[in-house]
Amino acid sequence: MSFWQIPSLPDTSRKAFGKVLINEFRLAKRVPYALGLGLGLPILLLVIFGSIPSLHQNQKDFGGISYFALAVPILLGLSVAAISFLSLPNSLVTYREQGILRRLSTTPVPPSWLLAAQLIVNLGIAVLGLLLIIVVGMAAFGLAAPKNIPGFLLAILLTITSIFAVGLWIAAVAKNNNASRTEGGLLFYMMIFFGGMWVPREIMPPVLLNISNWTPLGASVASVQNSMQGVFPSGQALLCLAIYTLIFSFLAIRYFRWE
Amino acid sequence: MSPINNQKARDDKDEAIVVSHLCKTYGPVKAVDDVSFTVKAGEIFGILGPNGAGKTTAVECMTGLRQPDSGTISLMKLDPSKDREALHAIVGVQLQSGGLQDKLKVGEILDLYQSFYQSPANGRELAIGLGLEDKLNAYYKTLSGGQKQRLSVALALVGQPKIAVLDEMTTGLDPQARRDCWELIQKIRDQGTTIILVTHFMEEAERLCDRVALIDNGRIIALDSPHGLAEEVAGGKRIIFTPSKPFKDEVLTKLPEVKTLEHRGRHVEVVGSGELVNVIVLTLSKLGIEAEDIQIETANLEDAFVKLTGHHIHQEEGVKPQ
Numbered sequence: 001m002s003f004w005q006i007p008s009l010p011d012t013s014r015k016a017f018g019k020v021l022i023n024e025f026r027l028a029k030r031v032p033y034a035l036g037l038g039l040g041l042p043i044l045l046l047v048i049f050g051s052i053p054s055l056h057q058n059q060k061d062f063g064g065i066s067y068f069a070l071a072v073p074i075l076l077g078l079s080v081a082a083i084s085f086l087s088l089p090n091s092l093v094t095y096r097e098q099g100i101l102r103r104l105s106t107t108p109v110p111p112s113w114l115l116a117a118q119l120i121v122n123l124g125i126a127v128l129g130l131l132l133i134i135v136v137g138m139a140a141f142g143l144a145a146p147k148n149i150p151g152f153l154l155a156i157l158l159t160i161t162s163i164f165a166v167g168l169w170i171a172a173v174a175k176n177n178n179a180s181r182t183e184g185g186l187l188f189y190m191m192i193f194f195g196g197m198w199v200p201r202e203i204m205p206p207v208l209l210n211i212s213n214w215t216p217l218g219a220s221v222a223s224v225q226n227s228m229q230g231v232f233p234s235g236q237a238l239l240c241l242a243i244y245t246l247i248f249s250f251l252a253i254r255y256f257r258w259e
Numbered sequence: 260m261s262p263i264n265n266q267k268a269r270d271d272k273d274e275a276i277v278v279s280h281l282c283k284t285y286g287p288v289k290a291v292d293d294v295s296f297t298v299k300a301g302e303i304f305g306i307l308g309p310n311g312a313g314k315t316t317a318v319e320c321m322t323g324l325r326q327p328d329s330g331t332i333s334l335m336k337l338d339p340s341k342d343r344e345a346l347h348a349i350v351g352v353q354l355q356s357g358g359l360q361d362k363l364k365v366g367e368i369l370d371l372y373q374s375f376y377q378s379p380a381n382g383r384e385l386a387i388g389l390g391l392e393d394k395l396n397a398y399y400k401t402l403s404g405g406q407k408q409r410l411s412v413a414l415a416l417v418g419q420p421k422i423a424v425l426d427e428m429t430t431g432l433d434p435q436a437r438r439d440c441w442e443l444i445q446k447i448r449d450q451g452t453t454i455i456l457v458t459h460f461m462e463e464a465e466r467l468c469d470r471v472a473l474i475d476n477g478r479i480i481a482l483d484s485p486h487g488l489a490e491e492v493a494g495g496k497r498i499i500f501t502p503s504k505p506f507k508d509e510v511l512t513k514l515p516e517v518k519t520l521e522h523r524g525r526h527v528e529v530v531g532s533g534e535l536v537n538v539i540v541l542t543l544s545k546l547g548i549e550a551e552d553i554q555i556e557t558a559n560l561e562d563a564f565v566k567l568t569g570h571h572i573h574q575e576e577g578v579k580p581q
Binding site for chain 1: 268322324344347348350354355358359360362363367370371372374375376377414470
């Protein structure tokens, strides 16, 4: 599709993409939707959970770890999910709905660049959120550092790619902003439910746990939790995240509505 | 019906835009129906017609935003459906439906669009020329409709395009802003830019365009200079006067400038073209007759359009099978 082609003007192009990107960062600061949901909300929950002493006691029900330690992978998933299901589709669908992509498609710069810039900005905020949760958790609330670093990094990488792919797919196919808000919101709550936000996976009934294992957030929480406790993530969880990444990024690119 | 088309075969080098037999259908509706025209380099070419006539669809096909069903289009020898990137580097487009991010500032937007082109104009200067000097630090969201429109014109011109396509450029502008826009367009044309001006605003077309295509129901129903259209289609000038003495009709009707002559009580009404008033006054005074209370009505583009579309409807009724 010609929208994805890059014009053959290297110097101008690099400068133009830089400008597009700078403006999207400015917008992220001026309309702090992603910052509030992806950073503010999980950090607030982290501080609340971390400040309640009883949540730091190790529990037999939770496999011998504390509720706080159990909550950290869920908050990591919450941060990524909030950005990719709520913030990312909101920006992209708005850009389509308000004719911003359309105007761009009358210039030498392809509208796909604006999408790429949005993706970079939201990824940046997601990575920042993950770092903040880990750093604040460790510095202020005695969170133990992840014990299996390669497993942790792999789990985080696949968490971001799989959840972003699903978010992009929402942005790609949503008819309008209202639809994307409904669809994104619904998926967000379903996902964080299966991630263990309300009923931790450790005490989920077997049926729910089986479903959870094959949802992006369930697989993410399982593999991040494992690697934090020193166990390399299971092949099933990593495979699950990889499948979501591949299928949904393909669908998002294939079925993106430009108008 | 065949369009009134005064075009002659021209030297290829002069042709900035060639559209031939363009068709675009949406379901049962023929939005653009066999449209052909040629625009010379440096010309301001108007596309004039009522809402829903197919102007915007034609423009979208010309700028590569829509794929025509049939027909060919060439802008500076480029095919909009195949050479998109090359085309957009030299063709500036102002659309009715193009938006911008609410929370970007006008100056930031201008800098952004300026960075897209290899040898751009100064975007901020363009905007200042369009009366946006107080708005460079304002968010796009806070602009009025007319200010957004002017920014849109500035963005279409910031790449120093060889061809500028402006769709309803002055809709929603106050008279002063409209005049600023017109001045800018004339300035840009004087620098050699070819301009396609889509409008339903007759005064704008009369004032700016070298030639105008009147479009109705997806077809070109007339194509000529605004003056030529008014004269030929709408009957040119109409002069009403009271002669000091009666005279024979043929004194005036034999003049080449005079088309018709009618008596309305004491008044005489003459329709014609060219230097009609001078010729009548001069001819009568040679016979010792004075033309008193002279009223002159000049037909304009609007008259031409009403006449053409009226004629069009009439013909459709006549064509009914039973």
